[in-house]
Amino acid sequence: MSDARPFEFIKECPICKSPLIKKDASYYCVNEECPKKDIESLIHFAARDTMNIIGLGDAIIEDFFNMGYIKSIPDIYRLDRYVEELKLLEGFGEKSINNLLDSIEESKKTGLDRLLFAVGIRYVGKKTGKILAKRFKNIDALASASFEELEAIRDIGDVIAQSVVDYFNDEDNLKMITELKELGLNMGYESNEVEEETIFTGKTFVLTGTLDSITRDDAKEKIENLGGNCSGSVSKKTDVVIAGHDAGSKYQKAVDLGIEIWDEAKFLEMLNI
DNA sequence: GAGCCTCGAGATCT
């Protein structure tokens, strides 16, 4: 790639035929109006880490988008209008559609932290969503927060503060939030974290290697619910490294830095308070 | 010492 040009055209977007540009390791369509962006934002919304709607994966979202059933995020919660029609689609039946609608209904309860991540506010991901949800408790309080108020929060700097202010100043975004509220989505946040101190409280953990009895995501969630933090890399700020089998460089670094190491058995024992 | 800048480390974002 030549440095003289701002970007290099590679190929065309399969959806709208506009050129694609390469940014980091991925290709992006230059067309701001490209429907692929809408599809991707819907996929992100329904994904496991966000609203966790089972039965609404990327392929089905793309199909439903192209067929006109889901054009926007609120449309997901209006899908029940088409229930009889959907059951007739190839590959769907009574049971799969009912399961899908159940999962959509269930996702309404999810809560503000994941909802903030799901709607795609720039720089607001899983962690920042939780920080904001915890601090403001409901979406109206967040929507009326000032830049100064946001920037004063730990781990929120000027860039994220501005991004949040901009998001809630946008009429389209506000309209969508209102619709979601009317459709019955939970716009509040109740912490499921334990109040009392645990061995995990305030400590930073790093997971490495393979754990047999629990997935990495579940382990992370449990640690966080018990008041701990998880990070991806070992540093002098790491308190404990949890090492499954076949652990690699992170294990070695923990040894070098003299950081406490728990094996899976020790970790399970600690979870079992 | 307050104010401003740059830089690196660590963590996060989609």
Added chain:
DNA sequence: CTCGAGGCTC
């Protein structure tokens, strides 16, 4: 991205 450390100026 955020933030704190360290250097520099006034």
